[in-house]
Amino acid sequence: MFRLRDPYLIYYYRKQLHILRSSIALTCTFLIITFFELPHSAWALVSTLMVMGNLPHVGGVLDKGGQRLLGTLLGALLGLLILTIPSPPGWLIPFLTLASIAIALFITFTGRFSYSALMFGITILMVVGAGNHDLTIALWRSFNVLIGTLIGIIVTALLLPQKATDLMRFLIADNIDKLSRLYHAHTTDRRYDDDEVQHMLKKITAQLVKQRNLIDPVHQEGRLKRGALEDIISLERRMISTVELLLETHWATRDGHDIIERFEGLRNEQYELATTLGTLGYLVKTGRNIDLSVGLFHLDRYADQAMTAKSSSGRALYSPAGYLWLNRELGRQSNAMITCLSNMQHLPSQRLRKRSRRHHLISTEKTLPVPEARPESTVPDRE
Structure with a gap:
């Protein structure tokens, strides 16, 4: 059971576990409404499925379930008050109902409680x-709506729960690691496939969108603000x-590339940056404390060469x-990223540190070279 609660296993099999949780929640709802013979019980089953939906993580279900309950x-309450109006004229109840729904629809466009407003109208x-x-x-x-919603929340929170906070950690770590690989491949003479690089950039962007959608669920779990x-x-x-611009700028002209290659010490600084980024992704994914720094590039030593750069035809080069x-x-x-991550008090995780030894943690790409690790004294061992 402790192995089953491993956050990495839950992340790797999150789709399958979500299907299992949803099925068990629906089964529990069905057993309850059957045992107690609740009238209009179909609403309970619908509510359970609507709350869990396509949200496999606790924070998302808590947020959606809480808004649904509200x-x-x-x-x-308002519907009951409308129905208890004594001897209303025939037009009053439809008018009050439509007016309430109009207000609810307006609220759906103005704040984060749009789902609550929608459920209010429904x-x-x-x-x-x-x-x-x-x-x-x-x-x-x-x-029945309340029963179904509560069952969905309880099952999600107790049955092999997947934390939105963990998912956010893994997505941040994977994006940083991919940027490290792209940057390292770009700063070496190894050949790599442009289609593969574009595919990786699209994946990084897609994962960035996922992170934005996780902000409210992570905040709901109460660890990261x-x-x-x-x-x-x-x-x-x-x-x-910046990495996309670097990919374009470096290869703008052959003359510009040759001048860049003659900048003494630039490749070492680039290697240090790529390695530090890879290490940062590793530390985030394994829940370790972040104690890194990146040295700023010393541009003064290259200023004269860069400002007087000319092509073979004598034209000035700005690349x-x-x-x-x-x-x-x-x-x-x-x-700045290292500072932000190191200042997040609850980003390190003892759960992740304990379980990280069992797993291959950093994704690999066949066509992109991986930055080599620094000496053991400066970089944690990557089991």
Whole structure:
């Protein structure tokens, strides 16, 4: 059972485990409504499935389930109040219902509680209907929605739970590791396939979008704060753009490339940056404390060569100077990323450290070279 709660195994098999959790939650809901013979029980099954949906992690279900509970309770309360109006005129109940739904639809465009507002409108329709439902039907429908929602939340939280915080850690680590590989491959003379690089850049961008969608679920789990996560995602986006520009600038002209190759010490600084980024991804993924730094590129030593660069035809070349600046900018962004991650108090994880020895932690790419590790005294052992 302890092995089954391994966060890495839960991450690797998250789709299969989500299907298992959803099936068990639906089974529990079905057994409860059958045993107690609850009227209008189909709403309970629908609510369980809607809450879990395509959200395999605890934070997402807590956020969605909490919003569903809030919207259902408020909608049921208002719906019951509408139904208890004594001797209403024929137009009053439909008017109040439509007005409430209009307000709810407006709220869906204005804040993060859009799902609560949507459930508020649905619940009012469910309770009031055509205006001729009795209170018993309205109460049973609302009760079943609450039962189904609670079962979905409880099963997700207790049965091999996948943490949105862990998923966020793994996505950040994988993106940093991929950027390290791209940068290292770019700064060496090894040949690599452009299609593979473009595929990796698309994957990095897609994982960045996933991280943005995880901000609220991670915040709901109470370990990492929303503002700090937004800063990290912003830095990732800028690092991706810088690496893409580096890929284009370096190979703008052959003359510019030859001048860049003659910059003494530049390759060593690039190697140090690529290795540090790879180490940072490893530390994040294994839940270790982050104690790294990146030395800024010393551009003064290359200034004269870069500013006086000329092509074989005598034309001035600007790509070497731009290339140097992009390298320094990537180093500055990497330092900012290290600072942000090291300042996150709950980013290190004892659970991940304990289980990291059992797993191959950093993804590999067949066509991209992997930065070699530094000596053992400066880089944790990668089991």
